[in-house]
Each structure stands twice: as C-alpha cells, then as structure tokens.
Amino acid sequence: VGILVALMILAVYGFGFVKQSFFPSSTRPQFMVHYWLPQGTHISRTEADIKKIEQHLLKTEGVTDVASFVGRGSLRFLLTYAPEDANSAYGMLLVGVEDYKRIKDLRPLIQDYLNANFPDAQAFSRPFVLGPGDPQKIQARLRGPDPDVLRRLAGEVREIMRNEPTATDVMDDWRQRVPLIRPVVAETQARNAGITRSDIARTLQVAFEGTAAGVYREGDKLLPIVVRAPESERDNVSNIHDVPLWSPTAGRAVSISQYIVDFETQSENTIIRRRDRLPTITVKCDPKVGEASEVFARLRPAIENRFEQLADELHLAGYSLEWGGEYEDSRNAQTALWGKIPAIGLLMVLMVVFLFNTIRQPLIIFLTVPLAVIGVSAGLLSTNQPFGFMALLGFMSLAGMLIKNAIVLIDEINTQLRTDKDPFVAVVDSGVSRVRPVSMAALTTVLGMLPLVTDAFFVSMAVAIMFGLTFATVLTLIVVPVLYVLFYRIPSPKPTG
Template sequence: MNIAQFFIERRVTTLVLSIVMLGAGLLAYQGLSRLEDPEFTIKEALVITSYPGASAAEVEEEVTDRLEKSIQKMGQLKFLESKSDRGLSTLTVTIKDKYDKTTLPQVWDELRRKVGDVQSELPPGTGTSLVVDDYGDVYGIFVAITGDGYSYAEIKDVVDMFRRELQLVKDVAKIDTYGERTEAIYVELNRDRMSQLGLSPNVIISELKHKNLVTDSGRVKVGSKFITLNPTGGIKSVEQFGAIVISEQISLAGFQLGDSGATQGSRQIHLRDVARIWRGYVEPQDIKIRYDGMPAIGLGISTVLGGNVVAMGTALQQRVDELNTQIPVGITAGMVSMQSEAVETAIKGFVISLLEAVTIVIVVLLFFMGMRSGILIGSVLVLTIAGSFIFLSPMQVALERISLGALIIALGMLVDNAIVVVDGVLVRMQKGEDTKQAAIEVVKQTAIPLLGATVIAILAFAAIGTSDDSTGEFCRSLYQVVLVSLLLSWVTAVTITPLLCVMFLKPPKEGAELKDPYAGGFFTSYKGLLNACIRMKTVIIVVVVALFVSALWGFQFVEQSFFPPSTRPQFMVDLWLPQGTHIDETQKMVESVEGYIKKQKGVTHTTSLIGQGGLRFLLTYQPEKLNSAYAQLLVDVDDPEKLDSLMANIEIHLQENYPDVLGYASKFQLGPGSTGLIQARLSGPDANVLRELAGQVKTILYADADSKAIRTDWRQRVKVVRPIVAEVQANLNGIEKQDIASALLEGFQGRQVGVYREGDLLLPIILRAEDVNRSNIESINNLQIWSSVARTMIPLRQVVTSFETMFEDEIIMRRDRKRTITVFADPIAGQATELFARVRPQIEAIDLPVGYELEWGGEYEDSGNAQEGLAGGIPAFTLIMVLITIMLFNSLRQSLIIWLVVPLALIGITLGLLSTNQPFGFMAILGSLSLMGMLIKNAVVLIDEINLQRGMGKELISAIVDSGVSRIRPVALAASTTALGMIPLLFDAFFVAMAVTIIAGLMFATLLTMIVVPVLYATFYQAKAV
C-alpha cells in the first residue's frame, strides 16, 4: 500500500484532518505577530565616557585609546569605531555576524567587564564609562507632545502622566522621552560682594556639596533590637538654599547684609547674601524637538519582543483617548511615527496582494485545466497556505513584508506538485484507467521525483536562510516560509490531492470512445516543433549558446543596487551647520526651513530634531549622534508620489538660501544599510594628512554633477581661545591652571558643584557668575578669580597676559584604533552604483603616503557583506542539489543536462531587467537563486518522464518527444501560475526587481527548458529524430 492508497481508503479521516488543518491554520494566522518589516538584530553597543574639559585629542589619547585596547581583546569583535569629541568619548562596538539575539547578552556582559577593567587606568576627572547595549531598540510609536500657550513644566506633567499610564498597556516594553529638559538649581554669585566679604567660591562649593549628602548615621542597640539613627537637616526646598551659612568668621562694622537681617557685629553670612538662587533648566539644552513649528517633548514606545504591534497600538490609542479627557485643552499628541498603523496598512496591502495572486493562480488553473481540476488544485493551494501558518507560528515567523512576499513568490511552486498529480490522473483516466487506480499509480511514480525536485527548490533559498549577517537575518523569513510551504505542498499533493481526484474528477462515460489526451492542436504543434529542433539539435545548441553569450554581454548594462528606497509617506531633511554652531542658532535656522516646508503643497506635518537624530522609530533608521550643529526634519506627506518633487524643491531652496549649510533630503531605506550610499574611508596617523586626502576625494565628488550631500565625519575645525597664563603673577596670587579653568567655567557655562534631591529626582546644582554676558567672548576680560594669597577676587587679566586663537579638531574618528576620516556622498538621481563606478577609479588613483590606506564603505560594503553571507552557503547547497539530481537518476549525464539548463535563465533576466529599467539588487539575486530551483524542478519532472517511458519499452526518440508532450502542460501551467501570481509584487517597490527577475527568467527559461532539455538528452544519448 502506497501513501496515496492509504489516504484514499481512509476518506473520512483524511477529510477531517484537512478540515482541522484549515481551521487550525486560520487560528494560527490570527495569532501571528504583525510587523511592517522583519526584525533583525543590531549587533552594536555604545560605550560612552565623559572627560570634562579635555580637547578631542586629549580624549582620544587618554580615554578612547585605553578603552579600545581593552575592548579589542574580545574575540567576538567585528570592528570598533570611536568618536572623540571635546569632553566625550563614544565607542561603537560591532559584534561578529554569527552572534544573534540569544547570545548577545553574554557578549555585552563581557564587554562590560572589559570596560570595567580599564576604569582605574583612566585619568582623574573622567566619568564612569556607560555601556549602552539597547542601542538597537525600536520605538515603533513616536509621538510629540505640544501645548500652545502652555509652559514647559505643564507639558512635562502631561508627558509624565502618559509615560506612567501607558507603561501598563499590554505588550508595551519600554517608554523613553526625547528632548526632555533637565531641571537645575542655579546659584549665581555676586563676585563684587564676595570680594568685599573676602569669600572664596571654594567655601560655597564645599557647603553646597556636603549640605544635601545622604550619609550613614549608624544604628544603636536598644534592648534586643537595632534602632536606625536618621537625623534631619537636609535641604527640602529651593528656598532653604538661601539660608545656608557660608561664613561665621567675619565681623562687619557698619555693613548691613541684604536679606539676612544681620547688622553690625553679625558673624553669620548666608548664601542669599552673595548669590541669586533660582530654579530653572540646564542651559544650553542638548537636544530639542519641534512638531509643526511648536516646541515639544518626544515620547517613544517600544513593543515587547514577539508582541503584536497592531494589537498594542490599538490598546495604546484607546488608553490615550481615555487620558485625553484628563489633560488640559490645547495639549495634543502629534504622531511622528505610528508603527501599528503602518503595519496594519502594510499587512492589509500584502494580504490583498496575496488574495489577488491566489485568485490569478486559480483562474489560470480553471482556464487551462477545467472547472473541476481548477477548483480541486485551488482547494489544495488554500489548504497548503493555511497549513503553513500552523508551522510558522512556533517558528516565530511574523506577518511582515518578507514573509507575506515569500508566500506570493511560492504560490506557483505550491501548485506544481498538485498539477503534476492531477494532470497525471486526468491523462490516465482519458486512457480508460479507473480513477482510484490512476491516482495511486501517478503518486507511486512521481512521489520521489517530486520530493527531490521540491527539496532542490527549497535548497535554492537555503543560502539566505543560513546567512548570519543583518541582511540574511532581515530576509530569513523568506526561506522559512518557502521551506514550510513547499514541503507541505508535497505532502498535500501525495495525500489529499489523490483523494480529491477520486471524489471530484469525472471519468469518461462507459462505452465512450477514448480520446488521445494529446491530440489537440497545442500538443501536436509542440510535438512537431520538438521533432524539428531535435533534427537540428546542433543549430539549436549554437543558437541557445549565442543567446546566452548575448545575455552575458547585455547584463553589464543592467543597473546594480542593494535595497530600494521606501515608499513611506515621510522623508528626511538633514541640516549640517558649520561645526561648533550653538544649538540655539541651529534652531533658528530650522525654524526658517520649517516655514518654507510647511507652505509646500502636500506636506501634512513636520517634526524637527535638533542636536541629535531621533529615537530609533524604524529598525532601518540610523540616528545621528549628539552634535549641536546638526538638525533633522521629518516631513510627512499626503501622497508618496510627491516625495521626489518635494525633496528636489527643498534641496534647491537650501542651496539658494543657505550657502553655508549642508542640507539634503533623503528617503527611508528598505532593509539594512549604511547612512551615505558612497563612503570612502581614509586611515592614517596624521590628522592634517587625512584632511588633505579627504579634500582630494571631495574635489572628485564635487566634480561629478550627480553627487550631493558631500561631507566628512570629522566636520570643520573649530575656533579655540587659549588664555596665556602669566606664570609669575599666577604663582604670586596662589592661582593654578585648575583655578583658571574653574573661573572660566563658572563665568560662562556654569559649573556643577552638587545635587539637590527632590523625591526621585536628582537636580544638578550649578554655580556661575551673575554679572557676565555669556554670549559675548569679550566678557572674558571682566571675569574675576579668587586669589588665595590676597584673600579677595582679582580680575582674570591680572594673571593672563593674552589670549591665543587657534583652530583644532573637535571630532576625531577612529576605526579599529586607526584614525579614520570618512567622506560621504549620495547620488542626486539614479543608482549609487553608477556614481560609484565613475568616481572609484579617480579616487583610487590618489597617491596615498606610506602608512595611509583607502577602504570603501556604504552600499558597496553593505552589498558585498550581504553577498558574502550568501556566497558562504551557496557552494554547499549547490553541491547538495547536484547530489540529489544524481541520486534521483543515478546518472551523471542526466544531472549534467539539468544543470546546463539553469544558466539559460540569465537570458530572460537580462531582457526583463533592461526592458523594465529595474536594477539587479539583493532581492533580484534572491529571485535568481529561487529561479534556479524552479528550473531544476521542471527539468527533473521532464527527465523523470523520459526515463519512465524508456522503461516502458519505447524507443529513445519516441520517449523523448512523448515525454515532452506529456509534460508540456504541467510545466507550462506551473511556470504560468508562478509568473502570473507574482503580478501583485510588480507594484511593490521592495519586490519589483525580484518579481521581474522571476517572471522574465522563468517564462523564457521554461520555454527553452521544454526545447533544450529534450535536445540535450537526444544529443547526450545520440538519439536520431524521426
């Protein structure tokens, strides 16, 4: 008893199992998590270390280098990048591809140990290094809270309430704020009064540092118990700061102190006598956010791993609606990014595309195979899709762009096996065989060849399923869906399909004249063509080779790319002001640009992120690190078709009106990738030489009319003022370099001298001079500094002879401990590969000094890494496919025939991509690999039929021709359903190149397969045409 007979004779059990599988599949579908794009692990962590007062070079030498030495000992490290700013070291640690989200936590633990090991070696004044291992977290819901006419504090209260209440919503993982201001206690000293009183700032600093410390007062044993001692006396309000006694050693005759109430002979001086104390916000604000032209506070909300984004978004919106009744009228939440809505829209779109594809496939089957056969195969197809969801659920495959696209790609292949079985049964029935016996015999003959062909088709996708890099992880669900659905299609083809054939296919009426199933005009025409081609087999082979060589030549004209841009109705405008620009000036420029953008037709909202990129609201979004000269505008539009024109208009406006600003617009990317499609990395020891080399690269890029956004990551050098200390006068006054630095800090920015505890808040206490114009550098001449010898304040100019102005690097970038400057550029139009091909020879021709090197990053590197990830698995899986074909037929010649057909797909691929002007990108590469599996499957089915007919005693030429005739319908149907089923993907920006590759390659190669395979078989086995 074979497998078909087993299920045919257990009709009730088979039907019940089918119904159960259909119902369970629908339930599994409802339970699958939803995403817009598949998740991939960002294998990066940040190590952030502050070193206040140090220049970028000092940070590099004294902090960054020591941390790098320790971290580079990690065997898991892929590469290490660092950014040394004034007073701040930021290291980006990238881990090797083989580590995934399950093993990364252990890697981050080791990273913390390596960072901890070097802390004792860092210079005094360095802050404790912070390891940020959640850098890749995605805040899919990003809102901006605004309130026209409300104070920042009032808006902040609403944000705090939202944050507290929304954290309780199901599937919410984490909520973070963006652009939140830090409150501070300011103590502004009256230097003149302090000088009159002979008070040193150090006395005040000491009092402020120790007055609000939490200290251990111990415990005392009382009887059998310990009683904790906890004295009062801490500062409980801002007003109490003024009452701090800062001196009890001075007797004043005839001098009355302001608010203290002290009179002649008083020996107490309070802080309020010499300082203005007030509560405000830290200035300047590091990060700002604006929404539709109004100041805002951003709120980012992430979903738990594996959570349902759509369900979470719905529950979140419901809770927000409830909370809106509790907040003041006029405070609103603007949506910067609402992933749940985007996911719901994307899923609906893909489900519609899937239903359209299923409908197309079924209509094709109905047209070519008849009503009963078409409905039968269509039913098996629906059952296979539903059953696939059952197995995809425990594999944690979500419904997203790649997985749903994979189902559409697999549709034609899913019906292949059922078509072969049904077609075989129909042919046998038309020859007079009993339906049941026909079904049993067809499955008996084809089960193993179909299984082998199915496994080969799956293996064609296996390289992407085993690739460790981020691109492989991004596309992994493609392989998982194909694996499950194709295997299940084989199972349903040999179990349920035979039973449905017996139940629904009508045998010819008894006594009716039996017709030749291949007597129709289509079959006779093909038979005549095939005989003619076999007679002229040498000519046919020469023509096919010529076509293949022409395709190879023509492929050089096909555009190359990595991943296409997104059609998301939102784009970015990046603004780079001259390095060192104050954030307030950056904001003024942003406000001006906002005004222009808001007037553009089609723009619905603008979000301005000033001083830093936003929270990572998309997995493929790469936020820029902290820089006061940087801003990014997120522009929402009502129609994605308007993106290109709006972006072009904005770029022209920026060039014409802001010549000193580097401004450019860009779309979001689909799939992993780098910021800056063209990247040239120059490494070497000397900063001046690196800047000179980078200048040469920029000159080459500027000379190309299609390049834009040309910049370096070192930015411009900034102006630095260095006071030249008069050592003799400084020594005579007991003043050291640190005292001068403190005086300058207190005079302008302010110096943190302690913290004030208020509930769960720790507010910095900032000490600064009261009477200084902080926005005017000339005020430096009026600064005063405490002389420990004279016991009074003296003008800073008494110990500073002059001021030296110079320029220095404010940013120093390194890669793997080598100074590295990166030049970025993007194409204005067309593919980045075209621009890269033009500038690469010129840039590589630059004469690099000894010790300096050039590396290419950007799309070139990303694409290379992705292809390298694929290439690692392709040889092994190709070998397995070759072995399977050999084992199926136990013949090297027949296996060779199959593999000679595979390259012919290039003819159709080249023709298709050139005629549609589509690039050959990563998804097109995947399409080519899948095409290989489809072609091999068709060839396997055809050669198996030839061997079967030869085994029945037919002459070789008759077996070849008759096999071609008997297999032309199932092969053509399989190719047609696959190609036509992919029509919906032609309208998807992400899949269009893959769809064109498969449609054009499959249709052309299938035509050649039905000619070339018989011709090669006849050639290899020396068959002579009739």
C-alpha cells in the first residue's frame, strides 16, 4: 500500500510537467498565410502585395498550389476555419504542399521572406487545427464603455505580450486608428447657398473615391460605371480646397473652400467590436514554439497584475479582463464534459452496489480507478504528448475498463469463497486464476489502439488508454486482492509443521 501511495504521489507530481493543449494541428497538406496592412489601406495596395507573395510562393520548393483572397477571408470550406470579416487591408493565401510534414520547415522560410520584403505589414502563417479555428490561441478580452480607455488598456497588454520572448504575432481586433480629414462647414454661408452637409459629402466622394453612375454588362458580368476625378487630382489631397461644388442658389459650380471654414486632420476607430452590447477589444498572440498553454501561463499573471494596477490608478469602473482563445474553448469543453460526470458516476456506483449487494466490494473496485493516473502520466511524459481534450476522453474511458477488470476479479474471489476454501487461499487463487483473462482483455485493447498512434488527432487518446490500461491492469491484479484482505480483515494462514 505504501508503494502504491508513493506511485500515486509521483504520478500526480509528474502530471504537472505534461504539456497542455486543446486540439492538435491537422494533417491537412495546406496552411494559411494571413496578411495585414495598416488599417485603412486601399484594397488595390493589398491586392498588389498579395500578388507578389503568391508569385513567390509558387516558386518555393514543396509548394503545389496557392489560392489568394483579398479584402476578406475565403468562404468557410472547413468547419474549423473561421473566415475574417471584410477589410480592405487584409489578404489571405491558402498554400498547398506536397506533404503536411513539410509545413514545419516551409513556414519559417516564408515568414523570413514576408518580414524582409513587407516591413509595414503584419503577416504570419498558420497550419489548420483539429479544433476551433481562430488563428491566435492566446486572447485577452478587455471590455468597458469608453473606446479610448480600452485602447490604452490594450496598448499595455500588447506591450506585455511583445516583451514575452516566447510570444509572437501580437495584434488586436480593432486594428489601428485611421487618419482622416474632416471638413468644418460654414453653416451660415452653406445654408444661404442652398448647400447641405450631404451635398458636401457627395461632392468629396465623387472627387476622391468616386460614385457609381450605372452598370455595364459584359457577357454574364455586371461592371460598375464609376464617376470620379482624374487620378492626378484625386491622388493629391491638397486639391481638396479646389474641389468644385454645385450651388443651387448661384446656379453654377463654386470652390468648396467658400463653404468650409477649415479641414481638420483627425483619427477615428473604423472598427469597434462589441460583446453583449459592450465595446470589447481582444488582444491576441501565439506561441513561437511549443504549446500555447505554456506561454499563457507566463503571460496571464503579468497581464492581470497590470490590469489591476491600471484599474486602481485610473479609478476604472465597468471594465473587465476576460480570457478567450484556447483557454476559454478548453475550459468550456471540459466544463460541459465534467458537468455530466456526477450523474453518470452515481449510476455506475449504484449498478455495482446492486450487483454485489454490499458496500465494501464496490468501494474496493472504485479505489482501483485512480490507478490509471500512474500510467497516463508516465505515457504522456514518455511520448511527449500533450494532455488535451482527446487525452481527457481517453482517460475517462479507462474508468469503465478498470471497473470491469476489478469486477471480474472480485466475482472470482466470491466464487472461490463459496467452495468453503480458506479465505486467504481463495483470494490468492482468484488473483492467480484471473491473470490470464484480465491481461488478455487489456492486451487486446492496447493492440486495438496501436493504429491510432500514427494519427495526429487520436494519438494522445491512444497513448492515455494504452499506458493507463497497462499500468492499471498490472496494479489491479495486485491491489484488489490486497484491499480485499484489508477490508475483510482476512488473516494470513499460519505455517504448518
């Protein structure tokens, strides 16, 4: 018993060194390249950059095909892929490769090319995952009523993430503030001339952006006819003072500057996201290498401490910090799973109690279930597999297998005792006689799990079941007889002669 307790303590301690992950990367021979220019960039600039990147990727050894998307993500072609919203500064490329194993080597090469040739852009590559498809796994959500305060808080969080050497690709989902020129209308002069703010807005749109005047049909395509000023005029913002504006009162076009007091240069948020109707900015990052849980464990206390300091310094009320990304997805999945365990566990206990019509024997049976921790911990550490959602399912499925083994052994002990055999001898003989059937049942299960070891999705579950069942079966054949002797206070036979 002392050895068993020591093994359990060692297994629980060793489990703290097991990597944590939600879902593994996919074996799909394709990965994504996300490309972000500063917010407000014209889509023609984004398109030109994406075209250059696409041409470079097609020349890269190991790449078979490239599909590019400008202004928004692709249509949702995969359940775990979450497309980006429409944004003129965003582009995405889907890169196909000969073998998914080459993705690990190609991504650093592509990242170096992007960093060297597009310094003003934020670009990063991501493999597909067998789980929620947000590109960044570590996310801090800041919520509150004032967007300017949220911007300041987000800046502090970004700084902490950038200072973490194991974190990369730091960004937020509000992007940068966009500079703009806002005309200050001379209300009295404009009203006397019969000019409204809408007239001024439409005139400026025609002069710089253009407005649709009709549609031209070419085959099965409808091409918009856009009216706008010549490129030489609209590319120079200083021409804004000389834009002609039609005056209904004067019956002719006059300079727009006659009705504008000044043009103010400002900046504004073009993206304000809300969650439950409250402005929410999400700061994101990813681990450079390894699992996101390890980087998250280092970032979380630093960010939470800084948020509390700012909340005290600025006397913030109504602001909160929440954690999203992989941490939230994993917690929600495990909460939903563990929420059903009490009812199922109670049902299992009642079934075993009804089976043996006693309390002590079911207690012996269920005391063997924690033995699986020893094998699971040793298996995940030795194979360097993370403990994720699939490993959790494997760990939970071990309970039924171990209960079945213990039931077989307890039932044999009861059968032997009914033959009026000495209790101690009956326990020993039962353990010996059940070694082969219990071991063979465990062995067939372990062999059935072997094909899953090569599968990226099921490997952690297979390792948990194989190692957990192997260790627990061996220990069960020893522990159940020992516990039976202890619970029923069966004395060892006295030596004869």
